[in-house]
Amino acid sequence: MSSIRELTCIGCPMGCALEVTIENGKVLGVKGNTCPRGKTYAEKECTNPTRIVTSSVKIQGGQIDAVCVKTENDIPKDKIFECVNELKNIIVKAPVKIGDIILENAAGTGVNVIATKCVKEK
Known part of the structure; x- marks a missing residue:
């Protein structure tokens, strides 16, 4: 069963509202991004979130x-x-x-x- 996760992209100053479809820990799709960085950010945030400390x-x-x-x-x-x-x-x-x-x-x-x-x- 798939789930939807809503994120605000931090990949660029646009701050796009992203809708990420996830199933069994895998990203099936990303909607709402206006640049490629949004898709990359959403995939990483939903599968392997990292931060600078x-x-x-x-x-x-x-x-x-x-x-x-x-x-x-x-x-x-x-x-x-x-x-x-x-x-x-x-x-x-x-x-x-x-x-x-x-x-x-x-x-x-x-x-x-x-x-x-x-x-x-x-």
């Missing part, structure tokens, strides 16, 4: 107390909280440069968490 970690000896971080790539949606929990306990030492790896293999995903800001020493 953004957060911050404490920094020791820096000009500020925390540095912004993000995953280098998207990770499975069900690994987000595990990733954030791993970041809670991390304290890095200044200086930090954009792109520095703050956490390797976040939540066992194979994706690194990197700094998105430079922080100089005090």
Whole structure:
């Protein structure tokens, strides 16, 4: 038996209202997309949803107390909280440069968490 899932596409600024037909975990069809990115987004969101995680970690000896971080790539949606929990306990030492790896293999995903800001020493 098939089901219908309604989504708002985030693939481009249009924000199309998508209607996705799903049967046995497979996408049978996508309606409402005005560009190809909508179909791609709907298929991925319904079969393997992923997200980029953004957060911050404490920094020791820096000009500020925390540095912004993000995953280098998207990770499975069900690994987000595990990733954030791993970041809670991390304290890095200044200086930090954009792109520095703050956490390797976040939540066992194979994706690194990197700094998105430079922080100089005090």
